[in-house]
Amino acid sequence: MGQPNFHRDGSKPDAELVMAARGGEAPSLGLLLERYRPQLYAIALSMLGYTSDAEDAVHETFVTALTRLDGLRDPAAVGGWLHSILRNHCLMALRRRRPCAKPAETDRVFRELADEERIESRIESRDLRDWVWAALGRLPEMQRATVMLRYFGSSPSYEEIAAILGVPVGTVRSRLSNAKVRLSELLLASAGLSDRDHQKLVAERLAFYVAEFRSLYGGGRDRFLAHYADDLEIGLAGGPRRLGRHLFAEIVDEDTGDGVRAEPVRALASGNVTVLEGNFLNPPEDPFHCPPGFAFVLFHGEHQVRGMRIYNSARPARSEE
CATH class of the missing domain: 1.10.10.10 (Winged helix-like DNA-binding domain superfamily/Winged helix DNA-binding domain)
Incomplete structure (x- = not known):
């Protein structure tokens, strides 16, 4: 795509x-x-x-x-x-x-x-x-x-x-x-009703990321990561901002290795900014591995994402057994 x-x-x-x-x-x-x-x-x-x-x-x-x-x-x-x-x-x-x-x-x-x-x-x-x-x-x-x-x-x-x-x-x-x-x-x-172009843009971006994450879990790891710049500036909520696509690769590899999948469900888009929201799908044997949802704020360069911020939703309270 x-x-x-x-x-x-x-x-x-x-x-x-x-x-x-x-x-x-x-x-x-x-x-x-x-x-x-x-x-x-x-x-x-x-x-x-x-x-x-x-x-x-x-x-x-x-x-x-x-x-x-x-x-x-x-x-x-x-x-x-x-x-x-x-x-x-x-x-x-x-x-x-x-x-x-x-x-x-x-x-x-x-x-x-x-x-x-x-x-x-x-x-x-x-x-x-x-x-x-x-x-x-x-x-x-x-x-x-x-x-x-x-x-x-x-x-x-x-x-x-x-x-x-x-x-x-x-x-x-x-x-x-x-x-x-x-x-x-x-x-x-x-x-x-008055901005069909913008609605089309939002739909395109959501479809793009849905396809990219499916590619990731279908063996397309390198293609997925190539969408992000080598000097990607990445920040996790509450933590310092760091540089390097390898940092995002570590997060992706850890999650996929643990059987976690990310599923985009909503996008907001304007100019070079995209906010992508979605759900984490945890493996049945570890349902609390990741929080339920995520939001990525993506800042696009000419051809690749040059910056991203990652925010996770709160974890649900675990009932005492």
């Missing part, structure tokens, strides 16, 4: 997509966010690990971008703007994990996110409001009611919403979180 085009983009410039989105074209915003999703997810993985928090931070970033788009001063600088929003959400997720985070840092993040919430309450006046209302109509009714009370009413607190709906505050938070995920998914889905 030939190598896919790792640098094709062919889409409209960022600034043009931002201006179209401000004019009410939700697919343009969805297309812009899809373009940056691999980079954003890679940053979230590096900050939060391969957990649901990383995906949640990206969804939160998308919804924040939807509600703050008119505040972006330079449409051409949308990439840095999105990265900044994402990092704030990641810091908030880290704070939830570590309540003893530095006060100065968390106070700054709280101020910025509080400002985002104030802006979110004005979403109804945006050019994108028609799309937002249509998307809300596709949410389950209790999620929809919670979102409407939070962002379209008089901006009541979580406690007030809980009292109105007769549910615990935790339920309000959960519904809002799930609604943001669904809204971001609908926004990305709207982009698929």
